Amino acid sequence: MAEVVKTxxxxxxxxxxxxxxxLIDKKEAIAEQYNTRFKIVGxxxxxxxxxxxxxxxxxxxxxxxxxxxxxxxxxxxLPKAPEFIPDCIEADLLIDGSPVNLEHDNAGIKLIxxxxxxxxxxxxxxxxxxxxxxxxxxSLAEQHKTKIRYSATVCGGLPVINVLSRxxxxxxxxxxxxxxxxxxxxxxxxxxxxxxxxxAIKEAQNIGxxxxxxxxxISGQDTANKLYIIMKSFSDFSGSIKDIEIEGIExxxxxxxxxxxxxxxxxKLVASAYKKGREWKLEVxxxxxxADSFIGSIKGWEMGIEIKSDLYESISLKxxxxxxxxxxxxxxxxxxxxxxx
Amino acid sequence: MAEVVKTxxxxxxxxxxxxxxxLIDKKEAIAEQYNTRFKIVGxxxxxxxxxxxxxxxxxxxxxxxxxxxxxxxxxxxLPKAPEFIPDCIEADLLIDGSPVNLEHDNAGIKLIxxxxxxxxxxxxxxxxxxxxxxxxxxSLAEQHKTKIRYSATVCGGLPVINVLSRxxxxxxxxxxxxxxxxxxxxxxxxxxxxxxxxxAIKEAQNIGxxxxxxxxxISGQDTANKLYIIMKSFSDFSGSIKDIEIEGIExxxxxxxxxxxxxxxxxKLVASAYKKGREWKLEVxxxxxxADSFIGSIKGWEMGIEIKSDLYESISLKxxxxxxxxxxxxxxxxxxxxxxx
Numbered sequence: 001m002a003e004v005v006k007t008x009x010x011x012x013x014x015x016x017x018x019x020x021x022x023l024i025d026k027k028e029a030i031a032e033q034y035n036t037r038f039k040i041v042g043x044x045x046x047x048x049x050x051x052x053x054x055x056x057x058x059x060x061x062x063x064x065x066x067x068x069x070x071x072x073x074x075x076x077x078l079p080k081a082p083e084f085i086p087d088c089i090e091a092d093l094l095i096d097g098s099p100v101n102l103e104h105d106n107a108g109i110k111l112i113x114x115x116x117x118x119x120x121x122x123x124x125x126x127x128x129x130x131x132x133x134x135x136x137x138x139s140l141a142e143q144h145k146t147k148i149r150y151s152a153t154v155c156g157g158l159p160v161i162n163v164l165s166r167x168x169x170x171x172x173x174x175x176x177x178x179x180x181x182x183x184x185x186x187x188x189x190x191x192x193x194x195x196x197x198x199x200a201i202k203e204a205q206n207i208g209x210x211x212x213x214x215x216x217x218i219s220g221q222d223t224a225n226k227l228y229i230i231m232k233s234f235s236d237f238s239g240s241i242k243d244i245e246i247e248g249i250e251x252x253x254x255x256x257x258x259x260x261x262x263x264x265x266x267x268k269l270v271a272s273a274y275k276k277g278r279e280w281k282l283e284v285x286x287x288x289x290x291a292d293s294f295i296g297s298i299k300g301w302e303m304g305i306e307i308k309s310d311l312y313e314s315i316s317l318k319x320x321x322x323x324x325x326x327x328x329x330x331x332x333x334x335x336x337x338x339x340x341x
Numbered sequence: 342m343a344e345v346v347k348t349x350x351x352x353x354x355x356x357x358x359x360x361x362x363x364l365i366d367k368k369e370a371i372a373e374q375y376n377t378r379f380k381i382v383g384x385x386x387x388x389x390x391x392x393x394x395x396x397x398x399x400x401x402x403x404x405x406x407x408x409x410x411x412x413x414x415x416x417x418x419l420p421k422a423p424e425f426i427p428d429c430i431e432a433d434l435l436i437d438g439s440p441v442n443l444e445h446d447n448a449g450i451k452l453i454x455x456x457x458x459x460x461x462x463x464x465x466x467x468x469x470x471x472x473x474x475x476x477x478x479x480s481l482a483e484q485h486k487t488k489i490r491y492s493a494t495v496c497g498g499l500p501v502i503n504v505l506s507r508x509x510x511x512x513x514x515x516x517x518x519x520x521x522x523x524x525x526x527x528x529x530x531x532x533x534x535x536x537x538x539x540x541a542i543k544e545a546q547n548i549g550x551x552x553x554x555x556x557x558x559i560s561g562q563d564t565a566n567k568l569y570i571i572m573k574s575f576s577d578f579s580g581s582i583k584d585i586e587i588e589g590i591e592x593x594x595x596x597x598x599x600x601x602x603x604x605x606x607x608x609k610l611v612a613s614a615y616k617k618g619r620e621w622k623l624e625v626x627x628x629x630x631x632a633d634s635f636i637g638s639i640k641g642w643e644m645g646i647e648i649k650s651d652l653y654e655s656i657s658l659k660x661x662x663x664x665x666x667x668x669x670x671x672x673x674x675x676x677x678x679x680x681x682x
Binding site for chain 1: 498503510512633637653656662663673674
């Protein structure tokens with residue numbers, strides 16, 4: 001019999017719906033390879049929370065959202081603030097797939113803290129809790145002997161966090177350079193075709209990868225959030241998100257991008273971390289790179305990172321994802337990673 | 342107190358000497374981050390075996406080899422065939438860093454089997470045991486509840502095996518393309534400069550990365566060995582190494598490489614795996630690829646792989662290593678990975 005993991009889903013948007021689809025498609029493989037079954041005992045969306053001890057069927061939750069339904073319409077709805085869900089049901093695992101909310105002390109963070117205190121493990125696709133409270137959440141988890149995993153927060157399905165924190169764990173980071181936001185990378189590529197910034201952003205939204213409000217993408221804030229999470233996970237960087245110098249691509253023009261291309265270079269929104277003396281210098285800014293460099297080779301919807309360290313010299317990773325499946329698969333990978341082996 | 346892992350080193354060449362250096366450099370980090378200390382209780386080289394219950398000092402073993410010494414000159418030498426070392430000393434872990442020997446039923450494989458039967462875990466930098474006896478060794482290990490790790494056998498420090506077998510474990514492989522042999526990749530790059538095959542191979546040997554006998558590199562056999570290990574680890578491929586069609590770069594001329602470059606392409610020694618109907622088709626051969634493709638971007642001493650799967654679309658990894666440090670660090674990563682957590 002597969003081990004049952006009682007799971008609570010926060011957010012029923014692209015990430016958790018994609019996760020539910022993979023849980024259906026890979027149900028047998030999960031049971032066979034990991035001896036595990038995830039029972040969804042709680043769900044939270046903007047309308048509130050619902051709980052079920054016997055578990056919600058994956059298909060029912062997918063259908064609910066396909067029919068534009070809300071959690072407050074289903075059996076098991078509780079008229080309480082969602083942040084109290086850890087007090088309302090017993091569970092083993094919380095999945096946060098809700099949208100980024102960078103308000104301090106928001107309800108999402110309070111929910112996560114309550115879950116950790118109850119002894120639940122936590123898997124995040126949502127970057128905000130890490131950006132706002134990395135140290136607090138990781139030390140709270142340590143104190144309560146629970147695990148936090150968040151490989152889905154950086155570059156979708158590309159296992160950047162896992163490679164850094166597991167495979168390269170003993171290495172000392174020397175520098176890293178990356179493109180962590182596919183929307184802005186796509187927009188820059190469109191500019192090269194002579195399209196205006198406004199049109200390029202619209203095109204990204206039509207394709208469906210850009211947020212309704214793409215300002216986090218274009219301003220460089222999303223890239224900075226990911227750089228922060230990487231550095232907190234893997235290096236001795238001890239600063240805050242405010243220590244990252246951020247310049248977005250708002251002012252980059254089609255002309256500049258085309259001029260760069262003529263010179264066999266590319267303008268990219270590059271995240272970088274390198275040592276200046278003994279201090280880390282972290283930046284996000286439009287940067288001209290050689291077209292045949294690794295960073296220059298990251299096209300359109302791709303994302304990637306180049307890592308230099310004492311033990312491994314240079315290691316580079318990149319991925320292409322046309323839809324959120326890779327991100328959802330990364331959430332599932334984390335869910336399985338925290339199970340006892 | 343750090344947990345002591347009694348370790349036997351097979352081979353005292355570049356890999357295990359590099360490993361010993363890292364064990365010295367990272368001693369504190371290993372103790373702090375993993376609560377572990379590796380005590381070398383046995384060593385094997387071409388001259389025989391030596392054992393020590395109190396452990397050989399890392400420095401002494403490095404010095405021995407720097408002075409061109411052999412194991413049969415040190416205290417602890419036993420006049421027995423090295424394959425019997427598992428019967429001569431108690432240990433927890435065997436590291437095989439000996440050179441590739443593709444003779445069937447060779448002493449190296451017999452040693453590994455004896456170690457597994459004694460309950461030792463095994464970390465391989467040597468590909469030969471996997472190429473000759475993958476299924477036998479993995480099922481023997483399962484039967485004796487020991488672990489085999491071998492992330493150092495493919496692309497040095499690049500965590501190809503780990504990313505595939507851990508991060509992408511639930512995904513179904515669709516295809517993969519890779520450059521797994523840096524020597525032949527360097528040789529092809531030299532040809533582009535107009536250098537002859539013979540000179541290019543000499544240059545690779547001078548740099549020190551090519552084997553004294555570089556025929557495994559140039560013939561494509563080394564690339565095929567790595568492709569085989571990857572496919573056995575991650576896919577439902579159930580064939581043998583003989584099912585890989587292999588063509589080396591022996592017949593590639595400077596003229597061909599230069600012609601390709603003029604057409605904005607590159608001739609690379611590409612390993613590929615893709616489905617033909619329901620069967621896997623595995624090949625190693627000189628292949629013309631677009632210069633701006635990922636495979637085309639793998640230059641000189643770099644190695645890399647592009648993986649397509651159902652869950653993660655396209656993920657690409659590459660690395661640059663000028664010396665074997667990355668490979669040695671990969672061995673250490675595996676040694677730490679098998680410790681209980």
